[in-house]
Ligand SMILES: Cc1ncc(C[n+]2csc(CCOP(=O)(O)OP(=O)(O)O)c2C)c(N)n1
């Protein structure tokens with residue numbers, strides 16, 4: 001193709017609608033990073049479609065000057081799958097919240113990951129129901145005191161990364177609202193991946209769950225509490241990059257690099273599902289003494305699975321090739337007819 | 342040898358009944374095809390158990406297939422049967438009450454042994470074969486199992502395999518009795534068992550054995566001829582309702598030039614539409630079996646947004662799940678066809694039984710003011726016409742359209758003088774055109790004279806816009822909580838439905854005079870029974886007419902005026918009174934409800950009795 005697409009700017013992707021999230025909400029940063037990345041993708045604006053469910057996060061499509069649909073609670077993944085199956089040439093994105101994706105839309109969430117359509121799924125996880133003003137969500141920690149759980153919630157939370165790996169997601173990553181660069185990198189990787197790309201984004205709801213991820217996002221604790229994974233690199237963390245993760249058989253252990261060599265560390269391999277599964281379980285409550293750092297980055301990529309949209313359309317093409325274009329009159333007449341004079 | 346005499350009959354009702362493993366549906370379908378090819382008019386009623394493999398020989402496992410055929414017009418599968426074929430005691434017990442006095446019973450004697458008696462809960466001393474209870478009937482006792490086994494003794498097949506051919510013996514015998522052509526079944530067996538010649542030959546052999554049995558034993562004094570019906574000239578085929586619906590959808594896809602997307606989740610009695618459509622990928626028919634009904638309709642909404650002819654289908658329980666998404670489609674003002682093949686009862690109800698109790702659900706079953714177009718097919722072949730019509734209205738008015746059918750017409754069959762695709766009304770669709778940066782801003786909720794908005798599909802330059810379930814400002818499509826705008830939009834969505842009345846045919850009287858003492862106003866699958874009843878009442882001198890409403894929301898413009906021409910209006914429905922309430926409310930007519938809620942269709946004699954009771 002020789003057509004030159006004139007380079008768009010982030011402004012081209014912002015709609016004329018006033019952004020209505022609470023001041024200080026983490027959603028602003030995600031909007032900004034997406035608007036920053038899209039011009040780099042070299043695609044005309046009309047090819048992008050953003051589909052969302054319901055929730056604060058799901059307001060997102062209104063602020064994007066692309067095609068968009070703000071649908072119903074939990075169902076964006078199902079709608080997006082239908083659109084992508086029938087219009088595979090479009091770049092389809094789903095914007096969802098933790099409640100939208102993992103409570104009411106849990107079924108569509110796992111089934112989309114299983115089918116693997118080439119859709120980018122950004123889940124804004126604030127561990128709370130924002131729009132309905134602060135009830136606990138399926139990712140809220142046990143014991144969470146909210147409007148609906150004055151004595152603390154008794155539910156165990158979902159671990160979204162483990163859930164996605166369990167549903168055979170082919171791209172599973174985590175990032176955070178407060179790290180624009182990392183977020184941009186993850187969004188770009190999600191776009192580049194062919195298949196369903198799940199990006200869990202830790203997003204601060206400063207009104208109903210302020211500081212939920214502070215320990216990972218604040219400078220003072222970030223290096224100690226997070227593990228920034230990079231493919232082919234050893235798993236190192238700590239204030240002075242002085243700690244690492246080593247595998248003892250299948251058992252991960254934290255080692256002090258002052259008395260242990262970097263060469264013995266676990267080298268992150270995005271294509272290793274078993275190791276990704278172990279990393280997904282680095283999900284301890286950071287308030288507890290002995291715990292692993294929380295991993296960020298790409299846990300797992302599988303580049304060898306055909307997408308749903310490809311398989312769906314390959315079958316269509318094969319049928320047409322094998323049977324030829326259908327003859328409607330023949331079809332209506334069926335196999336046996338008779339004449340009445 | 343006694344001579345066998347041929348008798349002419351005007352019409353016959355035969356009921357094949359056996360265990361669900363006995364192949365009665367196949368037997369019935371084959372007999373139907375042969376009868377259609379012979380040129381009779383016909384109607385069928387398959388009546389199968391809810392369980393796929395109910396315990397062998399039990400009452401729960403009985404599967405029946407009724408066919409009514411004749412040289413005159415046939416509207417229903419018949420109230421009672423003239424002939425009952427019963428493969429075992431259970432099948433006999435379930436179906437004997439519907440056999441006419443003096444009717445023929447063909448009994449498979451092997452199915453009346455002590456084991457079968459026990460399974461059907463019939464005491465040993467009440468075996469109908471020899472307890473003297475069948476003196477009112479013409480009983481033919483045939484040892485189907487024994488003869489089949491003998492015929493295939495050196496086939497090398499196992500007893501189990503051999504016993505599976507029993508239904509072909511029965512079919513051959515009944516073919517002989519009614520002078521049916523056997524060729525189409527031979528052809529069917531050759532194709533079906535192409536890869537297994539032994540089984541093919543065995544079935545053919547047993548089919549012929551059945552025929553010869555009639556010819557050579559002296560059990561049958563009569564054979565029957567039923568002359569071809571005097572039907573409108575033309576080319577015909579046999580059609581079942583679900584098949585017809587699928588063909589209607591495919592035709593609409595071809596005629597509109599849009600690929601079809603069918604998003605659904607399996608459910609009785611709608612699944613066959615999915616099975617059918619999934620075979621026609623080369624027609625650009627795309628089927629999607631989703632994880633649930635909500636995902637089925639949502640995927641269809643995604644496909645509609647993308648510019649496909651989008652259809653979702655289910656039965657009542659699934660439609661209940663789709664409610665919120667139907668509301669979304671109404672707000673998005675996208676074309677969407679929703680098929681409801683109704684079954685009986687709330688919740689799971691009676692999946693394999695028929696009812697018309699989802700009209701209220703189609704009309705009102707959503708939150709907020711959420712009107713949609715509602716059509717209801719009246720017969721198996723009408724499913725074609727109305728499925729096509731549903732697509733046409735959805736596409737041309739940018740609106741969700743309900744297509745209602747029911748288990749009775751979905752699985753029932755009739756001859757169909759099918760149309761030429763060239764004669765189908767055109768379906769013109771156009772997408773909004775691309776815009777340059779210098780053009781005026783695109784207005785996604787700008788309306789045309791039908792009040793429908795432009796279909797602006799992703800991928801079109803300059804048309805970037807957002808739609809959603811939150812109330813929209815008219816014209817711009819921006820989110821709006823403005824009080825006056827919400828009222829305006831509510832009215833617009835209603836008017837959009839009302840406007841469809843300008844584009845649909847006027848209501849006609851199906852039979853009877855244009856005015857009179859009583860109008861039978863039906864809808865959906867009750868058509869045949871009401872038509873038969875009306876003919877009978879007219880023949881007896883009653884001033885009765887019959888009209889069947891196929892367009893329910895909006896009604897044809899002249900419906901009120903028609904109602905006014907009759908002294909009494911009766912609305913028979915297989916529910917607790919749904920259409921009747923809408924009619925009373927809309928036209929202030931003191932219409933009389935007539936309801937049956939048994940999971941079964943109306944019998945025409947019941948309707949006749951009811952109307953006489955009202956009039957006499
Ligand atoms: C069918 C339905 N049930 C409930 C709601 C109410 N509701 C709207 S958003 C929401 C939860 C949103 O939480 P989440 O997905 O985490 O999004 P957030 O607002 O936190 O971004 C609920 C319960 C609804 N809109 N629709």
Ligand code: SF4
Nearest residue numbers: 022025056130205206
């Ligand atoms: S309620 Fe929370 S998530 Fe919603 S906009 Fe406000 S800060 Fe953001």
Ligand SMILES: [Mg+2]
Nearest residue numbers: 097098126128
């Ligand atoms: Mg949330």
